[in-house]
Amino acid sequence: MTLLTYRTQARWAVAVVNSKKATAEFYDVETNKRIPRTAWTADMKAFAAEKAANVPKPPFVFRLTIIGWIVVALLAAGFGVMTYETLKPTEQSAEQVAMEQTPVVGDMYFGRFEGAAEPDSLVAISDLGFGWFKIVKVEGDTYFVAKSTDMSKQHQPKEQLESAEFEEEGTPAKIVEQTGWQLTLEAIDESVTFYVTDKK
Structure with missing residues (x-):
């Protein structure tokens, strides 16, 4: 062995x-x-x-x-x-930087608005429109948003909708969300919400 x-x-x-x-x-x-x-x-x-x-x-x-x-x-x-x-920090485009800036009088945005439905209504929204919006007055953190006179019920390219004439009096609203891609404002009386995605 x-x-x-x-x-x-x-x-x-x-x-x-x-x-x-x-x-x-x-x-x-x-x-x-x-x-x-x-x-x-x-x-x-x-x-x-x-x-x-x-x-x-x-x-x-x-x-x-x-x-x-x-x-x-x-x-x-x-x-x-x-x-x-x-x-590494991502570089923001000029459009994103513009969307993140605090709105001032004269700023124009493109997007849509949704009217709030009545409490007993069977529909989710009472009104809907696409087009341009303009900040016509600012009081502290309240922004008066005026709709363009040329609003569309269906989404259309922003170039096809008028952005020269707006309502004289805007709807008082407050910012509820602001990013480089979207600015959301809700009317103080919660009757309408504005969702804007482009700044002119």
């Missing part, structure tokens, strides 16, 4: 891995067959453990190959680019 100790090594294109622990196996000298561990005696187990512990340590357990380092560098660069794209 003889004892054979060894370590395993796995090689891939990107890395080489050596086993951390040495392995011990008993072989029958006459038959040259491995003796299964279930047949080991206590002395055999102790002897194998002692010899396995004395096997020189490998020069490394895990090491990247040249290809592995290239792959790691590419992955790091990819994650770096994604992180930069995620964290």
Whole structure:
């Protein structure tokens, strides 16, 4: 009977891995067959453990190959680019900047209005129109919104709707939402809501 100790090594294109622990196996000298561990005696187990512990340590357990380092560098660069794209501030267009500015007298916007329905009504809105709106007066945080005299019941391109003539008196409203894409104003009496998406 003889004892054979060894370590395993796995090689891939990107890395080489050596086993951390040495392995011990008993072989029958006459038959040259491995003796299964279930047949080991206590002395055999102790002897194998002692010899396995004395096997020189490998020069490394895990090491990247040249290809592995290239792959790691590419992955790091990819994650770096994604992180930069995620964290860098997005540049706003001139239209978005204009939409985020506080409305002043004379500002004109394109969008739609929705009239609030009566409490007992079966419809969601009482009136609907698309067209241009103008801020005709400002009192603190109250904006007087005047509708164009050329409002459409159906959505049309803003270029096709008149933006020169407006109602003389506007509806007093307050801003309920303002982003670079939409400005929403609701009448103080909640009778109508204005949704505008473009500023002239």
